[in-house]
Amino acid sequence: MEGLRRGLARVVSLIRREALIDRRTIRRILRELQRELLKADVSPELVLELSKRVEERALKEELPVGFSRRELLLKILYEELVNLLGGESKRELGLKRGAVVLLVGLQGSGKTTTAAKLAYYYRKRGLKVGLVCADNYRPGALEQLEQLAKKVGAEFYGRRGASAIELAREGVKALKARGVDLVIIDTAGRHKEEKGLLKEMREIAEAVKPDEVILVLDATMGKRAGSHAEAFHKAVPLGSIILTKMDGAARGGGALAAVAKTGARIAFIGVGEDVDELEPFDPPSFVSRLLGMGDLKALVERMRKVELRARPEALLRGKFTLLEFKQQLEELSKLGPLRKILELVPGAPQLTPELEKAGSENIKKWLAIMSSMTLEELTRPEIIDKSRMLRIAKGSGTTVKDVRELLAVYRRTRKLLRRLSRSRRGLSALGLS
Ligand SMILES: Nc1nc2c(ncn2[C@@H]2O[C@H](COP(=O)(O)OP(=O)(O)O)[C@@H](O)[C@H]2O)c(=O)[nH]1
Ligand SMILES: [Mg+2]
Structure with missing residues (x-):
């Protein structure tokens, strides 16, 4: 982490020091940003996409009253990095009672340790947790997990002389019979070859139908993290990632790529x-x-308050992809009750408490859905086909119907914005507005 952190801090101080923030300095600063991200193992395509977006926005966006270009550039950089990492809305694992979680990842990435940590985390929150050892590959695996289970007060299932798939299936059944609320399956990471490992993960997933597949990723692994995550993702659609060893000297750039891929x-x-x-x-x-x-968060919040008033105009002029839609909803959800927001809008309809509740629940659901999309899907929604919808629904704990509904709402909003934009242009052409 340290390398990337130092590098980005340098970019930030560049932004703060430059006498004038114009097109040329923005380009120069972005080249520095690209260099730092590449050094931190973020993939080249991603670096390019990110800096393109920052540049586009920095040149296009209107300066909120009372703020400098410098502050706007910092805000955009912050927002694009946050977006890359999944946005601002927090998403817990969202586990239902009786959920089954499957941990996958390479040998040594920290799966077994993480299984115990998760068990401890959810036990402290009142769940009865069980650990399944589906690692029949490493000799000491059974004892290691059994001991950890004892340490954190979790139920345990494991035995010798069975395949990983049998172990996973038996474990889920046995632990559920013991009244466990959350089953965590620890798997083996090593295989003679990667193909075999991925095939085994797919078979386990087919056998136990986990509610959540979590990739355990070693933050120190660097460059290879992106392609790695992608390979696992193709075998078993990942819902979440847990990044381990963040206490060490890890650079973490690889994680950015893993998330984006x-x-x-x-x-x-x-x-x-x-x-x-x-x-x-x-x-x-x-x-x-x-x-x-x-102090960046505070700055961003102050700017957003000012921007909100000028927002419709800016939106009418710019692109409106799912990413913009997501940013809008995130800001809405942070501003508090929908009713309060509508009070700011002249002529907006009154909300009944029921409608309001439905509204904020929908927003939460939609944000979860968009959080499970890749950056590419957010910026090019037209590529979202049936199979992507399935993956997105799974990753966000929703249904394909929910995903379709969100996409329909997005399209309606876009159409509305376009119509609004046309009518304003028409009016101003006639000198009426
Ligand atoms: N410093 C540090 N070490 C960790 C962390 N997570 C796991 N480890 C260590 O990484 C090594 C491999 O962990 P293990 O859980 O056995 O990995 P597995 O092969 O994926 O099951 C062990 O020495 C762990 O103590 C972490 O977050 N920080
Ligand atoms: Mg292990």
Whole structure:
């Protein structure tokens, strides 16, 4: 992490020091940003896409009254990095009672440790948790997990002389029979060859139909993390990622790529070897830390208040992809009750409490759905086909019907904006507005 953090802090100080922020300095600063991200193992395509977006927005967006270009550029950089990491709305694993979680990942990535950490985390929140050892590959695996289960007060299932698939299936059944609320399956990471490993993961997933597949990713692994995550994702659609060893010297850039390639979100980070060293992942504070600016969040919030008033105009002029739609909803959901927001809009309809509740629940659901999309899907919604819908629904704990509904709402909103934009242009052509 340190390398990327230092590099980004340098970019930020460049933004702060430049005498004038114009097209040329923006380009120069972005070249520095690209260099730092590439050094931190973020994939070239992603780096390009990100810096293109920052540049586009920095040149296009109107300056909110009372703020400088410099501040706007910082805000955009912050927002694009947060977006890359899954956006601002927090998404817990969202586990139902009786949920089955499957941990996958390479040998040594920290699966077994993480299984115990998760068990500890959810046990402290009142769930009865069970651990299944589906690692029949490494000799000491059974004892290791059994001991950890004892340590965190979790139920345990494991035995010798069975295949990983049998173990997973038996384990889920046995633990559910013991009244466990949450089953966590620990798998083996090593195989003679990667193909075999991925095939085994797919077979386990088919056998137990997990509610959530979590990739355990070693933050120190760097460059290979992106292609790795992608390979696992193709075999078993990932719902979340847990990034381990974030307490060490890890650069973490690989995680950015893993997230962007799969659309899975980082749910937790591991920050030590002990069972209580697991933290829920929070993109805004992660990015603030990454950029070395504690005051950034406050700045961004102040700017948004001002922008909100000028928003419709800016939206009418710009592109309106799912990404913009998501940003809108995120800001709405942060501003508090829908009713309060509508009070700001002259002529908006009154909301009954029921309608309001339905509204904010829908927004939550839609945000979860969009959080399970990749950056590519968000910026080019037209590529979302049936199979992508399935993956997105699975990743967000919703249904394909929900995904379709969200896409329909997005299209309606876009159409409305276009119509509005045309009518305004028409009016101003006639000198009426
Ligand atoms: N410092 C640190 N070490 C970790 C973390 N998570 C796992 N480890 C260590 O990484 C090594 C491999 O972990 P293990 O859970 O056995 O990996 P597995 O092969 O994927 O099951 C062990 O020495 C763990 O103590 C973490 O978040 N921080
Ligand atoms: Mg293990």
